[in-house]
Amino acid sequence: TTRILTGITTTGTPHLGNYAGAIRPAIVASRAPDADSFYFLADYHALIKCDDAQRIQRSRLEIAATWLACGLDAERVTFYRQSDIPEIPELTWLLTCVAAKGLLNRAHAYKASVDKNVEAGEDPDAGISMGLYSYPVLMAADILMFNAHKVPVGRDQIQHVEMARDIGQRFNHLFGQGKEFFTLPEAVIEETVATLPGLDGRKMSKSYDNTIPLFGSAKALKEAIARIVTDSRLPGEPKDPDNAHLFTLYQAFATPEQTIEFREALLQGLAWGEAKQRLFSLLDAELAEARERYATLIEKPAHLEDILQAGAAKARRIATPFLGELREAVGLRNFR
Numbered sequence: 116t117t118r119i120l121t122g123i124t125t126t127g128t129p130h131l132g133n134y135a136g137a138i139r140p141a142i143v144a145s146r147a148p149d150a151d152s153f154y155f156l157a158d159y160h161a162l163i164k165c166d167d168a169q170r171i172q173r174s175r176l177e178i179a180a181t182w183l184a185c186g187l188d189a190e191r192v193t194f195y196r197q198s199d200i201p202e203i204p205e206l207t208w209l210l211t212c213v214a215a216k217g218l219l220n221r222a223h224a225y226k227a228s229v230d231k232n233v234e235a236g237e238d239p240d241a242g243i244s245m246g247l248y249s250y251p252v253l254m255a256a257d258i259l260m261f262n263a264h265k266v267p268v269g270r271d272q273i274q275h276v277e278m279a280r281d282i283g284q285r286f287n288h289l290f291g292q293g294k295e296f297f298t299l300p301e302a303v304i305e306e307t308v309a310t311l312p313g314l315d316g317r318k319m320s321k322s323y324d325n326t327i328p329l330f331g332s333a334k335a336l337k338e339a340i341a342r343i344v345t346d347s348r349l350p351g352e353p354k355d356p357d358n359a360h361l362f363t364l365y366q367a368f369a370t371p372e373q374t375i376e377f378r379e380a381l382l383q384g385l386a387w388g389e390a391k392q393r394l395f396s397l398l399d400a401e402l403a404e405a406r407e408r409y410a411t412l413i414e415k416p417a418h419l420e421d422i423l424q425a426g427a428a429k430a431r432r433i434a435t436p437f438l439g440e441l442r443e444a445v446g447l448r449n450f451r
């Protein structure tokens with residue numbers, strides 16, 4: 116079997132980038148006959164970026180409902196909340212003790228925060244928590260706990276998966292005594308959606324405020340699409356698909372035939388307004404049914420809770436004995 120694992124941080128409302136980069140490929144992968152999948156809400160990760168408790172609570176519910184609305188089969192996969200698995204923070208500590216500080220110094224998210232501070236003439240570490248700094252170790256624990264082979268993610272997460280490999284390898288080397296405790300994971304990236312652009316052409320991201328929400332109403336979807344930035348070429352003037360993020364967005368959801376046709380139409384002068392209408396139809400067709408399922412699920416928090424509790428129990432049946440082995444390996448064995 117192939118173990119597949121991925122998570123989403125519960126800091127906001129899921130957007131098209133999360134869907135195309137992680138949720139959709141993960142659900143497709145979970146349907147393969149030999150797949151054993153682990154999908155979770157990264158709610159401990161959420162605490163790093165957000166101190167608004169209500170927002171985190173709401174986001175957990177939304178992201179749980181999103182996975183199920185998109186077709187995740189919670190019987191077939193192991194679907195859980197990170198914060199329901201106490202073995203994960205415990206493993207995080209074991210890994211923290213072998214992770215090289217120099218490795219974490221190179222993490223993009225941490226470096227970006229330092230650079231920003233330096234540019235602003237502030238103390239390099241101003242406003243940076245230890246949580247942000249250690250973020251990749253927690254993520255390594257998520258992945259290594261379940262010995263995932265494959266981690267479907269967007270491009271922004273590749274470095275984190277590589278760090279998990281690095282940390283896992285080091286633990287194997289120090290404590291394995293010939294045994295490989297941890298499988299070394301690989302990031303799985305779908306090239307056409309590795310970085311889905313947002314309304315302004317930068318990576319679609321909660322932090323840039325340029326997202327298209329996955330399950331807004333059809334009207335909200337249309338309004339968001341209307342705000343996609345295009346160049347000022349008039350109807351009838353040939354457009355340049357290779358430099359239009361509207362085209363990139365279309366391509367991420369279209370069949371190859373639809374993409375070729377759309378490209379051709381743009382080259383022949385399709386008006387941007389019409390192009391947006393086509394993008395809307397494409398997205399609405401893909402999302403309409405799931406949107407309805409989502410609206411039902413989000414009204415049933417107790418039902419979602421049951422599913423997540425069952426998932427946590429399933430996950431812990433693996434995590435508890437495995438952590439026991441790891442504790443022994445590092446010298447924390449019971450005296451009896």
Ligand code: TYM
Binds near residue numbers: 121313
């Ligand atoms: P997060 O919550 O920022 O994003 C969730 C997933 O969505 C992908 N993604 C995108 N893909 C393509 N284009 C975009 N514009 C875009 N924006 C987001 C992300 O790459 C990610 O796959 N640290 C992770 C969550 C996490 C995790 C893990 C992932 C915690 N532990 C273990 C995998 C394995 C994060 O913050 O993702």
